[in-house]
Amino acid sequence: MSKPTGGVPQEELPEAVVAGRHGFQIVWLVPIIAALVALALLYVTFERQGKSIEVTFADASGVDAGKTTIRYRDVVIGTVEEVRLSKDFSHIIVKAQIDENGERLLVGGTSFWIERPRIGPKGISGLTTIVSGAYIAVDPGKLGGSLKRNFQGLADPPDLLKNDKGLHLGLTSVAGTLGLSQGSPLIHKGIRVGQVTSLKLGKPNTGATIQISVKPAYADRIHSHTRFWNSSGVDINAGLQGINVDIASISTILTGAISFDTLGEVGEPAAPGDQFTLFKDKKDANHQYRESRGLHILLRTPRLESVADGDSILYRGASVGRVLSHYLDENGRDVLLRVQIDSRYATLVRENSVFWNASGIHSDLGFTGLHVQVSSLEALIKGAVAFATPDKPGKAAETGALFDLANESKGRWLKWSPLISLPPSERAAP
Amino acid sequence: MKRVICPQCGDACGAPEEARKQLLCPGCKAPLTENSPPQDSTSRVWALLIAAAILYVPANLLPIFDMELVGRPSSDTILGGIAALFASGMWFVGGIVFLASIVIPLLKILGLSFLLISTSRLGGVEARLASTRLYRAIESIGPWSMIDVFVVSLTISLVQFGRLASFSAGPGAACFAVVVVLTIMAARSFDPHTLWAIPEEKR
Numbered sequence: 001m002s003k004p005t006g007g008v009p010q011e012e013l014p015e016a017v018v019a020g021r022h023g024f025q026i027v028w029l030v031p032i033i034a035a036l037v038a039l040a041l042l043y044v045t046f047e048r049q050g051k052s053i054e055v056t057f058a059d060a061s062g063v064d065a066g067k068t069t070i071r072y073r074d075v076v077i078g079t080v081e082e083v084r085l086s087k088d089f090s091h092i093i094v095k096a097q098i099d100e101n102g103e104r105l106l107v108g109g110t111s112f113w114i115e116r117p118r119i120g121p122k123g124i125s126g127l128t129t130i131v132s133g134a135y136i137a138v139d140p141g142k143l144g145g146s147l148k149r150n151f152q153g154l155a156d157p158p159d160l161l162k163n164d165k166g167l168h169l170g171l172t173s174v175a176g177t178l179g180l181s182q183g184s185p186l187i188h189k190g191i192r193v194g195q196v197t198s199l200k201l202g203k204p205n206t207g208a209t210i211q212i213s214v215k216p217a218y219a220d221r222i223h224s225h226t227r228f229w230n231s232s233g234v235d236i237n238a239g240l241q242g243i244n245v246d247i248a249s250i251s252t253i254l255t256g257a258i259s260f261d262t263l264g265e266v267g268e269p270a271a272p273g274d275q276f277t278l279f280k281d282k283k284d285a286n287h288q289y290r291e292s293r294g295l296h297i298l299l300r301t302p303r304l305e306s307v308a309d310g311d312s313i314l315y316r317g318a319s320v321g322r323v324l325s326h327y328l329d330e331n332g333r334d335v336l337l338r339v340q341i342d343s344r345y346a347t348l349v350r351e352n353s354v355f356w357n358a359s360g361i362h363s364d365l366g367f368t369g370l371h372v373q374v375s376s377l378e379a380l381i382k383g384a385v386a387f388a389t390p391d392k393p394g395k396a397a398e399t400g401a402l403f404d405l406a407n408e409s410k411g412r413w414l415k416w417s418p419l420i421s422l423p424p425s426e427r428a429a430p
Numbered sequence: 431m432k433r434v435i436c437p438q439c440g441d442a443c444g445a446p447e448e449a450r451k452q453l454l455c456p457g458c459k460a461p462l463t464e465n466s467p468p469q470d471s472t473s474r475v476w477a478l479l480i481a482a483a484i485l486y487v488p489a490n491l492l493p494i495f496d497m498e499l500v501g502r503p504s505s506d507t508i509l510g511g512i513a514a515l516f517a518s519g520m521w522f523v524g525g526i527v528f529l530a531s532i533v534i535p536l537l538k539i540l541g542l543s544f545l546l547i548s549t550s551r552l553g554g555v556e557a558r559l560a561s562t563r564l565y566r567a568i569e570s571i572g573p574w575s576m577i578d579v580f581v582v583s584l585t586i587s588l589v590q591f592g593r594l595a596s597f598s599a600g601p602g603a604a605c606f607a608v609v610v611v612l613t614i615m616a617a618r619s620f621d622p623h624t625l626w627a628i629p630e631e632k633r
Contacts, residue, residue, distance in 0.1 A: 014457070
């Protein structure tokens with residue numbers, strides 16, 4: 001077939017080249033790559049989204065779907081996806097996505113609670129939660145167990161983190177929590193040796209139960225006779241000797257703190273779960289300790305005159321004991337004073353010792369003139385009980401011995417000067 | 431032999447009449463489009479369209495941005511962002527974003543597919559004219575879909591306040607940008623000649 005085309009003869013036209021047939025066109029690589037990329041992206045994204053869990057809470061204040069995070073040791077391991085009410089409206093259900101690196105924490109025994117901003121012992125903790133809102137904290141159970149999907153959230157942070165290896169003890173405080181809070185430090189001789197892990201109300205009329213955790217390194221400092229007291233805040237002692245202000249540290253004013261010490265015999269080492277009493281303050285703790293020692297005697301007086309609990313017992317003007325308490329005897333005719341004499345001075349009290357009320361001013365107007373007798377200014381204001389032992393001391397008084405309390409001293413009593421040897425003073429330096 | 435003019439160098443050459451294969455200019459080796467079989471450009475367009483359709487899925491499922499506002503991380507997909515715009519009463523902006531990022535890419539993919547499937551079955555001149563108009567519309571509307579990508583990239587460069595607020599593109603944004611580019615490429619690769627390659631028997 002030949003047709004003249006233009007001026008060029010048909011024969012002279014170069015023939016078009018037939019392209020080598022590609023079995024596969026390069027452009028089809030594009031959808032293949034696109035498919036691979038899309039699959040990889042979707043896989044990575046949905047795999048990273050991790051597992052979905054549901055946690056039930058009594059309330060969900062501060063929990064926002066899509067914003068609230070789930071954290072373990074302050075590391076984000078998931079996000080809340082949805083917050084909804086249960087079918088019977090009795091609680092709420094938080095649905096959350098846990099990242100793949102947090103999946104292994106989802107075992108039986110894992111607990112969840114809502115962490116809110118609070119002023120804690122390490123300063124103000126969770127300051128970020130003031131702007132970013134609360135987050136859900138996790139305390140994992142034993143790792144390696146079978147994975148779970150549904151959890152019961154805790155209303156309050158758990159007593160103690162389960163991986164805390166410290167010595168856990170309970171303290172009972174009749175006076176309440178005394179300004180302590182979870183995380184308040186446990187201080188021994190100025191060093192932080194543990195912390196408060198939870199505060200709870202005990203059985204009715206038993207006050208508050210405070211759980212503490214002592215660092216393992218310091219657990220051996222605690223024995224059955226160890227006394228704990230609340231060292232929070234400022235301790236002001238105003239007396240005739242002046243004003244004594246005792247501040248453990250500024251931070252404990254805010255956070256509260258517990259101190260402890262062991263006086264006298266130590267007893268058995270404390271075992272986990274042991275219960276102790278928490279005293280109101282150091283004086284209270286030591287007072288109770290001191291009360292338990294020494295010589296206890298009773299004084300009888302027909303009328304309680306300006307002697308109050310805590311008043312000193314004076315021997316030659318020196319304080320050797322104190323009035324612990326007073327009560328009426330069974331007939332209601334006499335007042336009985338419970339008196340404690342410090343153990344070092346117990347031997348001063350003999351069966352023939354005499355006691356008198358050294359409070360106030362005793363004047364004695366007689367033919368020989370006016371005698372005004374004031375034992376000391378402190379005794380004048382506070383009241384005190386004095387005693388004396390005759391030059392020939394009798395047998396040592398026993399605990400529970402009963403003496404009469406005279407209203408005033410007789411002149412000769414003051415002149416008695418028996419020779420009684422005392423045990424060496426604990427305070428006297430060798 | 432049929433005389434063919436190379437579109438590239440302008441040389442004339444003879445083409446075998448019966449050839450249904452891709453012919454190359456003997457001088458410059460450029461493909462001779464006039465005589466090229468319709469499958470060639472068609473398969474190119476198909477490949478790009480399929481790639482775009484595949485990536486359209488992650489573009490819509492994956493977040494297009496990751497935002498962190500005062501410590502609260504948040505991310506959203508295109509649809510989520512549109513829903514948020516509608517929920518806050520910004521109907522106009524929401525509508526524009528919906529058109530630009532959901533409707534237009536979808537229309538482009540579907541429209542080009544329709545054109546590719548229908549070329550061989552087109553009847554009269556009227557139908558071919560309509561198809562050509564559709565093609566022109568698709569081609570001109572293409573770049574408008576980039577509006578989303580521009581929004582994200584502008585926000586990324588503007589919203590960088592360190593810890594207070596930071597903004598970064600999510601994997602969805604990259605997928606979306608590739609979808610738009612692929613549809614533009616597909617529209618460009620589509621040879622409108624095929625719409626008018628009327629077989630002898632229908633002429």
